[in-house]
Amino acid sequence: MAQRAIPKEIEEKMQKAKDMKPEDMLFTYKGVLYPSLLCKPENFKAMERFEAIEDDILLVAYPKCGFNWMSHVLKKISDAAHGKRGETAQFTLLEFADPEKLQNLSKLPSQRIMGTHVQPKDIPASFFEKKTKVLVIFRNPKDTAVSYFHFYNKNPALPAFDSWDKFFSQYMSGEVMLGSYFDHAVAWEKHIDSDTVKIITYEDMIENLTEGIQQVARFFSLTLSDEQVQAIAQESTFEAMKNKSKETHGQMGNVIFRKGGVGDWKNHFSEEQSKELDTKFEQCLAGTKLGAKLKYEVHCK
Incomplete structure (x- = not known):
């Protein structure tokens, strides 16, 4: 049986969202919007005190950059490397964990696998002090925007947008959950x-999943056989995960898994919007190593 990725309590909170007003679905903490059903200010205060250990695994991503996909891949890699079969503890999203859950997480044996959507400055300092390895996945900003738009409109815990144009405007200004992509x-x-x-890209993982799995395993000093790599790759394609999404993610499966491809932005962006984002990319990432990794000219032109 596939391991359940979305706890039932989160699904229960999704049900509560149906009775909420759109303006109550998000709250601001330190200038950034978060989902009020899943995060509380006390969660972030508890995060600041969280003690990482050196062999923890931390996955980080801006929303809709492949976070759920990579959390699945990481658990598969860890299980295979340690000779387990679906025995890895529940993947924990730090900002969704209340103080009690973070306290319980602190008591778990290694190797703990955790994730977060927050920026480096909001990650518990202990991760950097202990030199814990952090895997960051990025996706090109145009496809990220489109995926995020659909995520907002399919997720009952978030206020829907009545148009793509309105969402794009707020995405560009950073007035969306978790703030600005840039x-x-x-x-x-x-x-x-x-x-x-280690920073990887969604597009590179799509292009060569087997090589991506090998790179991630090496980064975390985890040893996999060729057969294990191939098995993980077969179980981690978008199609394979979408087909099992009801089992692994419950009602959130249809929210999280949509198309999973590259280039869907062309079906949504106007020429003016495309140029506006091109300019923003030039201002923020042109000439940087991350900018080069994103292969913007290939995926966004």
Whole structure:
């Protein structure tokens, strides 16, 4: 049986969202919007005190950049490397964990696998102090925007947008949940040469999933056989995960898994919007190592 990725309590909160007013679905903490059903200010205060250990695994991504996909891949890699079969503890999203859950997480044995959508400055300092390895996945900003738009409109815990144009405007200004894509990108660019941070891209993983799995395993010093790599790749294609999404993610499966491809932005962006984002990319990431990794000319032109 596939391991359940979305706890039932989150599904229960999704049900509560049906009775909420759109203006109550998000709250601001330190200038950034978060989902009020899943996050509380006390969660972030508890995060600040969280103690990482060196062999923890931390996955980070701006929303809709492949986070759920990579959390699945990481658990598969860890299980295979440690000779387990679906025994990895529940993947924990740090900002969704209340103080009690974070306390319980602190008591778990290694190797703990955790994730977050927050910027480096909001990640518990202990991850950097202990030199815990951090895997960051980025996706090209145009496809990220389109995926995020649909995620907003299919997710009962978020206020829907009545038009793509309105969403695009707020995406560009950073007035969406978790803030600006480009703020995240600029912040992680500063860590790109760190031995404990590895940045991969959604597009590279799509293009060569087998090689991506091998790179991630090596980064975390986990040994896999060729047969294990192939098995993980077969179980981790978008199609395979979407087919099992009801089993693994419950009602959130249809929210999380949509198309999973590259280039859908062309079906949504106007020429003016495309040029506006091109200009923003030039201002924020042109000439940077992360900018080069994103292969903007290939995926966004």
